[in-house]
Amino acid sequence: MSQTPGVVTIDSVMHGTEGVTAVYYLPGPRPAIIEAAPATSLTHVLAGLSAAGVTDLDWxxxxxxxxxxxxxxxxxxxxxxxxxVVVRAEGAPHLVDPSRLWASAARLYPDMEGLWGTMLPVPPERIDAVSSDGVVADLGDGRRLEAVYTPGHARHHMALFEPGSGDLFTGDAAGVFLDEVGAVHPATPPPEFDLEASLESLRRMEALGARRAFPTHFGLFPLDPGRLFDEAASALRRAVELAGEVVAGGGGAPEIAGKLREESLAAIPRLAEDPALARRLGETTSYELNAAGIARYLAKQQAG
Ligand SMILES: [Zn+2]
Structure with missing residues (x-):
């Protein structure tokens, strides 16, 4: 758990690894958390909330x-x-009945229960389904969270902006950033990754003039948020360009994954020297998952 004014970062210790997936707690008269982490992280999240003195949540x-x-x-x-429970409208039905979401993820992960535990349905009357940008959560004391629709990583992705503090919670829309890696890595999973939508979402987030950015993977971005969006855009363009070259040469997702790994190990020597760090980055998003998402995107482009 770490403290930045107005935001408490709770480490969900996802899959037993620290510094991978955050839950952000926003204290106040009407306290909120942003993100819930996987079900297998529940005890860590509850312990973090309790250490932060949370007895109740509004959002x-x-x-x-x-x-x-x-x-x-x-x-x-x-x-x-x-x-x-506040979520984009497109995602809401999957919280009420997680079975389809579960079946779709089971195509990507062999050990669903071990990795993700069990998902409990959220009663529909508890959900605020968001279908347009604007205030979605009143935190009290004049603070509020505004939804910023940011598709690309997923069609139903939204970022959350607190205009008073200038804090922006980017989810996966600006990729992942681990301090020790020191570079933005794209997060381009199947089946919905879309390059143009992602770039447009980065521009939308940049236009907010946020003072601090908090990607879910992981923690406060240490530099000016503009840097995060710029780096995310170049990393995305570069990954899709590399993948395009592989596809043009007759390769598929496995070859794309190999190429993405090779490129990132060459750019960031520390990843080659520090297997634990490489594994941790792989927990946020793997080259295989990114490659599968980009391959699918390119195939859709091809099909017109
Ligand atoms: Zn995601």
């Missing part, structure tokens, strides 16, 4: 419903019965 706000962000949403909604 559980999700940037999107991927299992590393929303897996424990049902459990947390049960534990904090007053909280409203």
């Amino acid at each position: 559980i706000v999700l940037t999107h419903i991927h299992l590393d962000h929303a897996g424990a949403a049902g459990h947390l909604a049960q534990r904090f019965p007053r909280a409203r």
